[in-house]
Amino acid sequence: MTKLIIILLSAVFINNYVLSRFLGICPFLGVSKKLDSATGMSLAVIFVMLISTAVTYPIHMYLLIPNHLEYLQTIVFILVIAALVQLVEIVLKKYIPSLHKSLGVYLPLITTNCAVLGVTILNIDEGYTFLEAMVNSLGSGLGFFLAMVMFSGVRSKLDGADIPKSFKGLPITLIAASITSLSFMGFGGVIENMFGK
Amino acid sequence: MQAILTAVIPVVIIGILCAAMLVVASKLMAVKEDERFPKVRECLPGANCGACGYAGCDGYAKALVDDSSVPANLCVPGGEGVARELSDALGVEFAEVEAKAAVVHCLGDCDATEDAVDYKGMESCAAAKMIFGGKGKCGYGCIGLGDCAEACPQDAIYISKGIAMVYPPECIGCGICVRTCPNSLISLHKTTSTTVVSCSNRDKGAATRKACSNGCIGCKKCEKACQFDAIKVKNNLAEIDYEKCTSCGECVKVCTTGCIKIYKLSE
Numbered sequence: 001m002t003k004l005i006i007i008l009l010s011a012v013f014i015n016n017y018v019l020s021r022f023l024g025i026c027p028f029l030g031v032s033k034k035l036d037s038a039t040g041m042s043l044a045v046i047f048v049m050l051i052s053t054a055v056t057y058p059i060h061m062y063l064l065i066p067n068h069l070e071y072l073q074t075i076v077f078i079l080v081i082a083a084l085v086q087l088v089e090i091v092l093k094k095y096i097p098s099l100h101k102s103l104g105v106y107l108p109l110i111t112t113n114c115a116v117l118g119v120t121i122l123n124i125d126e127g128y129t130f131l132e133a134m135v136n137s138l139g140s141g142l143g144f145f146l147a148m149v150m151f152s153g154v155r156s157k158l159d160g161a162d163i164p165k166s167f168k169g170l171p172i173t174l175i176a177a178s179i180t181s182l183s184f185m186g187f188g189g190v191i192e193n194m195f196g197k
Numbered sequence: 198m199q200a201i202l203t204a205v206i207p208v209v210i211i212g213i214l215c216a217a218m219l220v221v222a223s224k225l226m227a228v229k230e231d232e233r234f235p236k237v238r239e240c241l242p243g244a245n246c247g248a249c250g251y252a253g254c255d256g257y258a259k260a261l262v263d264d265s266s267v268p269a270n271l272c273v274p275g276g277e278g279v280a281r282e283l284s285d286a287l288g289v290e291f292a293e294v295e296a297k298a299a300v301v302h303c304l305g306d307c308d309a310t311e312d313a314v315d316y317k318g319m320e321s322c323a324a325a326k327m328i329f330g331g332k333g334k335c336g337y338g339c340i341g342l343g344d345c346a347e348a349c350p351q352d353a354i355y356i357s358k359g360i361a362m363v364y365p366p367e368c369i370g371c372g373i374c375v376r377t378c379p380n381s382l383i384s385l386h387k388t389t390s391t392t393v394v395s396c397s398n399r400d401k402g403a404a405t406r407k408a409c410s411n412g413c414i415g416c417k418k419c420e421k422a423c424q425f426d427a428i429k430v431k432n433n434l435a436e437i438d439y440e441k442c443t444s445c446g447e448c449v450k451v452c453t454t455g456c457i458k459i460y461k462l463s464e
Contacts, residue, residue: 083215094226160324
């Protein structure tokens with residue numbers, strides 16, 4: 001149980017996918033302009049991370065490893081995740097239109113998001129069990145959510161700030177992102193000390 | 198050769214399986230798109246101004262197609278022409294578009310009120326609002342730095358004597374300024390004769406009086422004068438129920454501070 005909590009917390013804070021591992025930067029910069037779209041995107045990411053781990057983990061364990069095809073991991077995972085997200089979108093559109101509406105635009109966007117692929121591959125690399133892999137995906141999604149929501153707050157402040165002309169737009173956004181990421185470095189070592197490892 | 202085959206075959210099989218699954222799913226769970234949608238969307242001007250109350254022209258077109266109770270005359274900027282095209286495309290009866298124009302609910306110009314602080318920050322109401330709720334004595338009133346004037350696509354708003362004014366003939370009633378104003382002072386009104394409470398101050402009478410000589414002090418004289426029960430003082434501010442108001446002008450006559458006015462926005 002302690003291990004699961006450690007995995008969850010370190011996925012959220014220490015190995016935050018956006019701010020520490022620098023995966024999924026595209027939506028982080030692209031969709032974080034408004035809080036509601038940032039939330040929608042992050043919820044879609046959490047959702048997709050969970051289901052893609054649930055599908056790719058067994059594929060790797062029971063299909064790729066027995067046939068010594070581990071080197072096909074990346075391409076198979078991309079293929080499966082892309083098809084899966086498409087399927088989920090069709091199902092949502094039919095049966096849960098309200099959820100489809102709120103996730104709608106973001107679902108296809110994250111089909112091949114590197115954060116999603118990163119979670120599935122790192123789950124395998126870390127040698128997690130299935131349960132641990134799911135917890136790690138949840139934590140990673142939550143970490144993404146946290147980073148998105150925090151950064152959309154930072155950006156709304158930036159909108160009202162008097163920024164020099166040469167820094168307007170993307171430059172100041174990137175600087176703000178780097179400072180936000182720097183602040184997350186402060187979490188390093190916290191979890192180890194918390195659980196006396 | 199063997200190595201290549203063992204790699205290619207599983208990937209191909211997975212690919213075919215996924216494709217088959219998607220094809221079956223999309224056939225089984227197809228959601229019908231209304232074929233009227235592109236036609237309806239074509240009629241709309243595409244300014245995405247949001248005057249209709251939906252998120253852009255796409256949103257309104259979707260609402261029109263999905264729900265037959267959505268009226269086809271909500272596109273104010275498009276006016277009568279668009280409404281007629283829409284009702285043709287949808288096969289519903291044509292209804293007049295009620296032209297609307299923006300009105301600023303504040304009369305706190307530099308004769309009536311003054312600045313409480315010497316504001317030297319950004320030339321933006323939203324920025325000034327963040328610092329102690331604006332620069333003027335009245336925290337509810339027009340800040341006068343022209344966010345609305347900048348947002349207006351028609352240049353129909355100008356700043357005069359420290360407050361925003363609308364030049365009605367230019368106003369297309371898109372409502373962008375309504376959403377821009379950080380103090381929510383602007384609202385849309387029908388362009389025929391309309392009675393407007395030109396104050397948004399919800400402080401008690403004495404406090405309002407101190408801040409601005411044109412403010413509504415909540416004396417309720419208008420409430421008593423109204424024969425139609427259309428004007429009510431809520432939170433120290435007169436509010437008009439436009440369902441009941443006939444613009445008879447009785448409240449305008451009795452108003453102690455002169456903050457109720459009748460506008461004929463079409464002129």
